Amino acid sequence: MALFQQAQLFPLARAIRFRTQSVASMASSIPPHKKSSSTHSRVLLGMSELDLQQLALDFGQEKYRGKQLYHLLYKRKIKEIQDFAQVPLAFRNDLEKEGWRVGRSPVYKSVTSADGTIKLLLQLEDNLLVETVGIPVADDSGSIRLTACVSSQVGCPLRCSFCATGKGGFSRNLKRQEIVEQVLAIEEIFNHRVTNVVFMGMGEPMLNLKEVIEAHRCLNKDVQIGQRMITISTVGVPNTIKRLATYKLQSTLALSLHAPNQKLREQIVPSAKSYPLDAIMKDCRDYFEETSRRVSFEYTLLAGVNDSVEHATELAELLHQWGRGHHVNLIPFNTVEGSEYQRPSKKRVHAFVNALELRKVTVSVRQTRGLDASAACGQLRNQFQKSPLLVPSADEQQKAQVSAVCQGKQVIVSSS
Ligand code: SF4
Numbered sequence: 001m002a003l004f005q006q007a008q009l010f011p012l013a014r015a016i017r018f019r020t021q022s023v024a025s026m027a028s029s030i031p032p033h034k035k036s037s038s039t040h041s042r043v044l045l046g047m048s049e050l051d052l053q054q055l056a057l058d059f060g061q062e063k064y065r066g067k068q069l070y071h072l073l074y075k076r077k078i079k080e081i082q083d084f085a086q087v088p089l090a091f092r093n094d095l096e097k098e099g100w101r102v103g104r105s106p107v108y109k110s111v112t113s114a115d116g117t118i119k120l121l122l123q124l125e126d127n128l129l130v131e132t133v134g135i136p137v138a139d140d141s142g143s144i145r146l147t148a149c150v151s152s153q154v155g156c157p158l159r160c161s162f163c164a165t166g167k168g169g170f171s172r173n174l175k176r177q178e179i180v181e182q183v184l185a186i187e188e189i190f191n192h193r194v195t196n197v198v199f200m201g202m203g204e205p206m207l208n209l210k211e212v213i214e215a216h217r218c219l220n221k222d223v224q225i226g227q228r229m230i231t232i233s234t235v236g237v238p239n240t241i242k243r244l245a246t247y248k249l250q251s252t253l254a255l256s257l258h259a260p261n262q263k264l265r266e267q268i269v270p271s272a273k274s275y276p277l278d279a280i281m282k283d284c285r286d287y288f289e290e291t292s293r294r295v296s297f298e299y300t301l302l303a304g305v306n307d308s309v310e311h312a313t314e315l316a317e318l319l320h321q322w323g324r325g326h327h328v329n330l331i332p333f334n335t336v337e338g339s340e341y342q343r344p345s346k347k348r349v350h351a352f353v354n355a356l357e358l359r360k361v362t363v364s365v366r367q368t369r370g371l372d373a374s375a376a377c378g379q380l381r382n383q384f385q386k387s388p389l390l391v392p393s394a395d396e397q398q399k400a401q402v403s404a405v406c407q408g409k410q411v412i413v414s415s416s
Contacts, residue, residue: 042098042099042100042101043100043101043102043103043175043177044069044073044081044100044101044102044103045073045102045103045104045177045180045181045184045218046103046175046176046177046180046214046215046218047073048217048218048221048222049066049067049070049222051066052066052067052069052070052073053066053067054066055069056069056091059091059094059095061088061091065087065088065091068084068086068087069084069087070222072084072086072087073102073222074222074223074224077184077187077188078102079102079104080102081095081096081100081101081102082096103177103178103181104181104184104185105122105123105124105125105178105181105185106122106123107120107121107122107123107185107189108121108122108123108129109121109129110189116135116136117133117134117135117136118133118134118186118189118190119131119132119133119134120132120133120134120182120185120186120189122178122181122182122185124154124178128154128171128172129154130151130154130174130178130182130201130202131151131201131202132148132149132150132151132182132183132185132186132201133148133149133186133201134146134147134148134149134186134189134190134194135147135148135149136190136192144192144195145195145196146186146187146190146192146193146194146195146196147194147195147196147197147198148182148183148186148187148194148196148197148198149198149200149201150179150182150183150197150198150199150200150201151174151179151182151201151202151203152173152174152179152199152201152202152203152204152205152207152208152211152212153170153171153172153173153174153202153203153204153207153208154170154171154172154173154174154202154203155168155169155170155171155202155203156168156170156202156203156204157170157204157207158204158207158235158269158270158271159270159271160235160256160258160268160269160270160271161267161268161269161270161340161341162258162268162300162302162333162336162339162341163336164336164339165202165203167336167338173203173207173208173211174203174208174211175211176211176214176215176218177215179211179212179215179219180215180218180219180222180223182201183197183219183223183225184223194223194225195225195229196225196229196230196231197219197225197229197230197231198230198231198233198254199212199230199231199232199233200231200233200254204234204235204237205232205233205234206234206236206237206240206241206244207237209240209243209244212232213247216230216232216249216251227249227250227251228250228251228252230249230251230252231251231252231253231254231296232244232249232251232252232253232254233253233254233255233256233298234253234254234255234256235255235256235269235271235272236255236256236269236271236272236275236280237271237274237275238274238275238279241253241255241280241283241284241286241287242283242286242287244287245283245286245287245290245291246290248290248291249291249293250291250293251293252293252294252295252296253284253287253291253293253295253296254295254296254297254298254329255280255284255295255296255297255298256269256298256300257297257298257299257315258298258299258300258302258306259306259311260306260311260312260314260315260317260318261277261314261318262276262277264305264306264311265277267305268300268302268305268306277318281318281321281322282322284297284322284326285322285323288323288324288326294326294327295326295327296326296327296328296329297319297326297327297328297329298329298331299315299328299329299330299331300331300332300333301330301331301332301333301343301344301348301349301352302333302341302342302344303333303341303342303343303344303345303348304342304344305341307344307348307349307352308348308352309351309352309355311352312351312352312353312355312356313355313359315328315356315361316355316356316359316360316361317359319361320359320361326361326362327362327363327364328356328361328362328363328364329363329364329365329366330349330352330353330363330364330365330366331365331366332344332349332365332366332368334368349365353365
């Protein structure tokens with residue numbers, strides 16, 4: 001994605017470094033994990049204006065009090081009900097007595113890299129940690145794009161072979177407000193509006209599609225981030241790209257391909273066994289036809305594994321076979337401690353790019369951001385929550401679905 005290219009140092013991030021370091025220094029030992037409540041009821045964040053108006057009515061208040069709640073949540077971004085100064089104290093007290101809360105989590109740790117990228121660990125209600133990253137880029141005109149790379153799950157069950165998140169295990173899906181609050185936390189720490197959101201943090205968004213769609217609605221309608229500024233990525237979960245297409249979102253689908261053929265893909269992405277490459281490519285073509293939104297194919301370049309000119313040629317052939325509306329985003333591997341993979345040389349990356357361009361495939365190379373901030377997805381969380389995260393709060397159905405995908409079986413993932 002262009003976002004990660006030609007990045008310039010971002011003075012705003014430097015200016016706030018002192019602030020983020022002081023947050024980091026407050027990090028203390030994390031209490032043990034406790035069971036999370038299973039729904040997002042009684043959490044205000046994530047609710048629409050209409051829902052909030054109904055809530056006010058349910059509490060015997062005038063409807064306009066709901067509008068006030070909406071303003072306080074999404075414009076003023078206030079974190080505690082007792083700080084809703086415009087709302088009568090009696091209403092605030094009633095909300096709290098009934099167990100309502102805003103739904104914002106504290107920052108447990110933040111790390112700032114030299115290029116201005118900031119990675120946050122948020123401490124969720126059940127003491128699990130989730131990563132989110134803010135990536136500032138000043139473009140040629142001097143305006144600032146601030147991208148929030150958000151997580152959709154705590155950990156990830158899919159265990160892609162190159163991924164630190166996959167190595168850290170899986171705990172549970174995030175609720176909609178736990179996705180939305182990541183964007184608000186990035187805005188707060190940068191003191192700047194988030195302009196772009198990419199669902200490329202911890203987790204596989206398609207295994208948590210219902211909450212991802214609800215968070216997408218809230219980010220678009222309530223936090224007011226344009227749909228075209230939102231990217232949903234997936235490594236491929238059977239039946240879910242089709243389901244996503246039915247929402248006709250004007251958002252980009254990013255398909256994490258990583259290999260030009262099924263055999264190699266299964267080596268790199270074990271869950272690919274459940275979703276043959278031809279079926280994925282067909283679903284991506286259908287997504288483009290349904291939404292008119294170009295699909296971005298993410299391709300992590302692993303030295304000596306999938307980074308040869310022959311691989312690039314095969315990739316170009318695959319893409320042309322499946323039509324138009326595609327773009328390749330190359331990601332030179334970001335070295336992870338203990339990984340079997342290496343980053344390819346610049347020469348090999350250039351050769352790969354040239355081979356694609358020669359065959360008329362549009363391609364970009366993601367500039368690695370935040371190498372000094374444990375930038376690879378999942379790296380920072382793994383430092384602070386080392387033991388594999390089990391599934392204490394995932395329901396049985398979800399566990400079964402996850403297990404089936406991991407074992408390479410066909411599975412239908414429900415969005416409701
Ligand atoms: S790359 Fe994505 S889908 Fe694969 S293990 Fe990591 S977080 Fe999960």
